[in-house]
Amino acid sequence: MTLDYDIYDLGDVRLQRGATLRGCKLAYKTFGRLNAAKDNVIVYPTWYSGQHYDNEWLVGAGRALDPNRYFIIIPNMLGNGLSSSPSNTPEPYNGPRFPHVTAYDNVRVQHRLVTEKFGIEHIRLVTGWSMGALQTFHWGALYPDMMDLIAPFCGSAKCSRHNFVFLEGVKAALTADAVWKEGWYTEKPARGLRAAARVYAGWGFSQAFYREKLDLEALGYSSLEDFLVAFWEGFFLPKDPNNLLTMLWTWQNGDISDNEIYDGDFKAALGAIKAKAYVMPGQTDLYFPPEDSRFEVEHMPNAEFVPVPSIWGHFAGGPGTNPVDVDFIDVKLKDLLAK
Incomplete structure (x- = not known):
């Protein structure tokens, strides 16, 4: 069977919580072509349980994420069954022995894919839904000089207690x-x-x-x-x-300040995000209420609060469930990309 995605072999990856994931593999799919200047790049991480197929609803001709204009990279999260995961890792780190992986770990290996595999030094936009938004915030905080724009939707920079x-x-x-x-x-x-x-x-x-x-x-x-x-x-x-x-563990331990750069200072991590940002919570999202997004925007230097006016809760943000919400998010992404 021919796969519709590629694998980047990362070798041995030392994870944030102390384990080493040997022979680590990052599955990814790309759309469009990288231009000569290598400045038409969009990174679009996956979400909880989702694979790159589940992100494709936002990609297409005439959409904000248009393969005719942009080189779009969808990296699969570690643990999602395509990248290194409990279900495909050999002993001894197989099944429930699979090590704890943070969003920080995910974005660090994605950064390696972008820079090592493609030689990309600058990203136009990072965007994502739910845990994809968590990774989007991490991109902004970990590599603040690397991208112009971020658009996390229906997600947060830190898992709330609720x-x-x-x-x-x-x-x-x-x-x-x-x-x-x-x-x-x-x-x-x-x-x-x-x-x-x-x-x-x-x-x-x-x-x-x-x-x-x-x-x-x-x-x-x-x-x-x-x-x-x-x-x-x-x-x-x-x-x-x-x-x-x-x-689920990655989600629960999501926090853009939980690393050696910010040492747990959440406000400092938010303040370090230089990219122009549209933070787009779902107006009725029970996971990530707009109040949390307001707090994030208040502490980001270049962010706008852009709620999605929908009663579809968390699923206002994906995976393409409600066409009206899809169009709203697409229009806002086009607006952001025009800046």
Whole structure:
């Protein structure tokens, strides 16, 4: 089978929490062509459980992320099943032994891909949804002189305490399955995956989304239960639980100041982001409420607060679920790229 993506071999990568990921591999896909000046680059990281396929809804001719104009790089997060992950790493770091990976680690290896593989020194835009936004903030804080623009949407620069607690519920549901076996499962923990999906269902979309019955009226499901089974359980069941837990840990420990550069000073890390930024929270996002984004914008020197006016909750930002929200984000990205 011919893969529609490439692998960059990173060799041995020393991770922030002390382990070494030997033979580390970064999966990525590109769109468009790198111009001679190497200044038409957009980096577009993936999100929790998503792979590069799941980012492609925002890429296309006539869109802000137009391959006819830009060289677009979609790097897959470590742990997502395509890049080095519990599901594809050989012993002894396989399965639940896979080491803790931070967003800092992800962006450091992405930086190596951009600079070593392609010889790129300057990036026009970094953008991403959800955990892609977390990585976008990291790009801005870790490499402040490297890019013109950032546009994190429906995400944050640091996992909030409330967000952390939500993820504890997902983790508890996933690992309560009798066949879980501390991650050494020999059969898929389907009950745990279905339970995690039910936990997620109350958070991914807003109260207003359910009140307006958009699961039925807009998405076409035949009942609330049909939506919970077909959409949510269907979303989680194909995924590897150890991969999900690896990325969940990355999410919970997301913090642009948790490194040797900023030593935990979150305001200083935000203040160091030089890129012109559109910070775009979902107006009804239960994971990343607009209040958190306001705080970030207040402490960034060149940022604008651009909320997405939607009742689709976190899914206002992706993965291409609501066409109206897709168009809103696309228009704002075009506006930012025109600056």
